[in-house]
Amino acid sequence: MSEDKNQLNRPNNEGPRIKTSSIVDDYVVQWNQKLGTGISGPVRPCTKRNNSKKFALKCLLDSPKARTEVNLHTMCSGHDNIVSVFDVYANDIQFPGEPHARPRLLVVLEYMQGGELFDRISKESGFTERKAAKYLRQIANAVLRCHTLNIAHRDLKPENLLIRDNTEDSLVKLTDFGFAKIDDGNLQTPHFTPYYVAPQVLEAHKYQAKQKRGIIPTSKPYTYDKSCDMWSMGVILYIMLCGYPPFYSETPTRQITSAMRKKILSGQYEFPEDDWQFISDSAKDVVKSLLHVDPSFRMNIQELLGHPWLNEAPDNKLQSPAVFMDKIGMEDIKLAHSQHLTTMRIPDNNVTLKPLTDTENPIFRKRKLRQTSIEDTKDSLEPSPQKVKADNLKVRALRDIIAYCVLPPKVDDDESVLNNLVTKAMQELEVKNGICSVLDSWKWDGRKFQKKVEKAKLAQELSLLVRSITESNSHTDEPDS
Numbered sequence: 167m168s169e170d171k172n173q174l175n176r177p178n179n180e181g182p183r184i185k186t187s188s189i190v191d192d193y194v195v196q197w198n199q200k201l202g203t204g205i206s207g208p209v210r211p212c213t214k215r216n217n218s219k220k221f222a223l224k225c226l227l228d229s230p231k232a233r234t235e236v237n238l239h240t241m242c243s244g245h246d247n248i249v250s251v252f253d254v255y256a257n258d259i260q261f262p263g264e265p266h267a268r269p270r271l272l273v274v275l276e277y278m279q280g281g282e283l284f285d286r287i288s289k290e291s292g293f294t295e296r297k298a299a300k301y302l303r304q305i306a307n308a309v310l311r312c313h314t315l316n317i318a319h320r321d322l323k324p325e326n327l328l329i330r331d332n333t334e335d336s337l338v339k340l341t342d343f344g345f346a347k348i349d350d351g352n353l354q355t356p357h358f359t360p361y362y363v364a365p366q367v368l369e370a371h372k373y374q375a376k377q378k379r380g381i382i383p384t385s386k387p388y389t390y391d392k393s394c395d396m397w398s399m400g401v402i403l404y405i406m407l408c409g410y411p412p413f414y415s416e417t418p419t420r421q422i423t424s425a426m427r428k429k430i431l432s433g434q435y436e437f438p439e440d441d442w443q444f445i446s447d448s449a450k451d452v453v454k455s456l457l458h459v460d461p462s463f464r465m466n467i468q469e470l471l472g473h474p475w476l477n478e479a480p481d482n483k484l485q486s487p488a489v490f491m492d493k494i495g496m497e498d499i500k501l502a503h504s505q506h507l508t509t510m511r512i513p514d515n516n517v518t519l520k521p522l523t524d525t526e527n528p529i530f531r532k533r534k535l536r537q538t539s540i541e542d543t544k545d546s547l548e549p550s551p552q553k554v555k556a557d558n559l560k561v562r563a564l565r566d567i568i569a570y571c572v573l574p575p576k577v578d579d580d581e582s583v584l585n586n587l588v589t590k591a592m593q594e595l596e597v598k599n600g601i602c603s604v605l606d607s608w609k610w611d612g613r614k615f616q617k618k619v620e621k622a623k624l625a626q627e628l629s630l631l632v633r634s635i636t637e638s639n640s641h642t643d644e645p646d647s
């Protein structure tokens with residue numbers, strides 16, 4: 167058996183053996199070439215000295231987060247539908263423009279010659295439902311591997327689905343474990359940050375409450391991180407079938423609009439007749455089951471793999487390749503999906519309110535990355551501490567309301583607490599349009615609500631408002647519409 171095959175079949179549950187010898191002893195790295203670029207900088211080609219095989223090299227600044235990425239990726243590696251990790255080196259490296267060498271993790275990955283999945287689909291002349299099902303099955307198998315190991319990938323998006331080679335039946339493989347985490351399904355009240363409470367957290371609370379009341383059996387624990395992956399597969403499938411995403415702004419913009427947010431939250435999407443009339447009901451059933459707004463009713467990975475459409479999809483031709491040819495449209499689709507994933511990811515630290523500097527915002531980072539020509543600038547992409555402080559102050563009052571709504575009620579709680587918090591927010595906020603449209607739902611008369619407030623819903627809508635305010639502050643060049 168070849169060395170590479172051995173590597174693919176070895177058990178990976180101990181994490182990688184990180185070598186401290188120099189990578190150049192074993193590999194020739196083409197430092198000036200790029201296979202692609204992500205938030206952590208370029209991925210470069212490299213060749214193994216002893217067998218002349220080509221690999222892809224991802225360079226990460228060494229940090230606990232990078233070590234987690236490498237660790238979880240290595241654990242999932244060794245599966246046909248996951249890009250394999252072959253070697254990991256911890257070396258000090260100085261890139262052009264840097265004053266000194268910095269500790270880096272150099273991750274030698276299986277070389278994915280065929281590029282990104284959606285680019286491949288755009289070139290397929292006879293792309294059919296059956297082929298879409300074949301791709302989805304492979305993606306689902308990758309997710310099964312992760313979920314079986316209790317790892318949620320949390321960044322399932324088109325750019326992270328790569329094709330092995332240029333052959334007709336080439337495999338699709340999942341990569342980039344930068345947001346992956348062990349999903350222990352453990353969600354107790356203090357274990358999230360009210361600042362960034364995502365709809366999924368609130369939904370998880372609802373689920374737990376239903377479990378406590380015996381409405382949902384406790385034997386099927388709901389894990390919110392894993393259900394993000396299922397949602398992502400629903401979006402990816404929808405796009406594969408028609409060429410555009412289910413939740414999309416009508417006006418071309420790189421920001422999610424508030425109307426779009428509402429649609430996402432309430433699961434409002436359509437199968438426009440013109441484009442979907444020839445797509446099978448079975449395919450639509452898979453989409454619906456994955457894009458279920460309530461994660462407790464969303465299909466899990468085993469259910470997806472057991473769906474008949476995956477094996478019996480009809481051979482009707484799809485229009486998506488033609489739509490994928492529109493590169494600018496594709497970029498927008500990718501950005502919108504990334505942004506939505508950011509909303510769904512739950513902050514990992516608990517109890518204390520997190521400063522913005524600790525959050526990951528791929529859109530923000532990517533935009534910055536595009537603006538700079540210096541390689542490996544990960545550290546310089548953070549907003550200044552002064553700006554973070556100013557941003558935090560602007561939305562502090564909104565965060566107080568969110569925290570009030572999501573934390574368990576105090577014994578002496580009454581309506582005046584919420585009314586006072588809202589009044590304070592109205593006084594502090596510079597731009598009030600966003601909050602006014604949220605408050606309108608419960609008839610805020612300037613001092614109190616005339617209608618009974620659904621606290622979970624209010625928290626959901628305000629957390630989206632907070633995100634849009636802080637994000638639009640980060641990109642004053644592209645205001646939220």
Ligand SMILES: Nc1ncnc2c1ncn2[C@@H]1O[C@H](COP(=O)(O)OP(=O)(O)OP(=O)(O)O)[C@@H](O)[C@H]1O
Nearest residue numbers: 201202203204205206209222275276277278325342
């Ligand atoms: N194994 C590989 N073989 C070929 N190209 C690759 C490989 N891994 C990554 N790439 C290319 O590099 C790009 C960035 O890789 P990756 O997503 O792992 O980096 P990242 O810095 O974590 O990016 P992201 O912004 O997506 O989080 C990919 O979209 C792809 O085009």
